[in-house]
Amino acid sequence: MDLRTFLAQSADWPDMSCLAAFASAWTPMRLSKGAWLAQQEQADTDEFIVLEGCLVSTICDHEGKEVCVGFYAGPCVVTPSIARTRDGLSLVSMTTTTDASLVRIDCERLSNLMISSEPVRNWANGILRDALSDKADREWCLAALGGAERLSWFREAFPGYEDIFVHSLIASYLGISPVTMSRLRASSKKG
Numbered sequence: 001m002d003l004r005t006f007l008a009q010s011a012d013w014p015d016m017s018c019l020a021a022f023a024s025a026w027t028p029m030r031l032s033k034g035a036w037l038a039q040q041e042q043a044d045t046d047e048f049i050v051l052e053g054c055l056v057s058t059i060c061d062h063e064g065k066e067v068c069v070g071f072y073a074g075p076c077v078v079t080p081s082i083a084r085t086r087d088g089l090s091l092v093s094m095t096t097t098t099d100a101s102l103v104r105i106d107c108e109r110l111s112n113l114m115i116s117s118e119p120v121r122n123w124a125n126g127i128l129r130d131a132l133s134d135k136a137d138r139e140w141c142l143a144a145l146g147g148a149e150r151l152s153w154f155r156e157a158f159p160g161y162e163d164i165f166v167h168s169l170i171a172s173y174l175g176i177s178p179v180t181m182s183r184l185r186a187s188s189k190k191g
Helices: 003-008 016-023 107-116 118-144 147-157 167-174 178-190
Strands: 027-031 036-038 046-052 054-060 066-073 093-096 100-106
Touching: 003 016, 003 046, 016 118, 046 107, 054 167, 066 167, 100 107, 107 118, 118 147, 118 167, 147 167, 147 178, 167 178
Parallel strands: none
Antiparallel strands: 027 100, 036 093, 046 100, 054 066, 054 093
């Protein structure tokens, strides 16, 4: 999908010229499978939209244990910088799981566009609201649901992702072991 078509899905644009001007501010980029989009504790000052391809977002602790905290299957917006960075450094690592086509814009440039353009501001604020809502939904899932219910929630929230992403990453995202994930999947096929 191209950027203009993706942006046009939002009702925030009063006309195509406004949308076209905003789309022209983004820079295209291509990444091969396995490439880093961002690395934890490294500089990260961009916003991203995945037009095609898939990425995962992970956090690694000081002992090297990696936990998946996000999935992106294009076309979609990557969690806004304000929710994934602190003081210009990434709190997460993001890696492509397929070849990917993205666009990027510097956070400061997007902020300036938000100040000068109400449609851009409305679009960006909607993206941030959605990201915060998604984060709250996952936190609720991890706090309130057992393993089988977590998998059911995941399937509803992310239809088809079990066919796209490695099951060990999904298990990590749901806070369950890969063995438990395998058992739950087998059990759900029987029922």
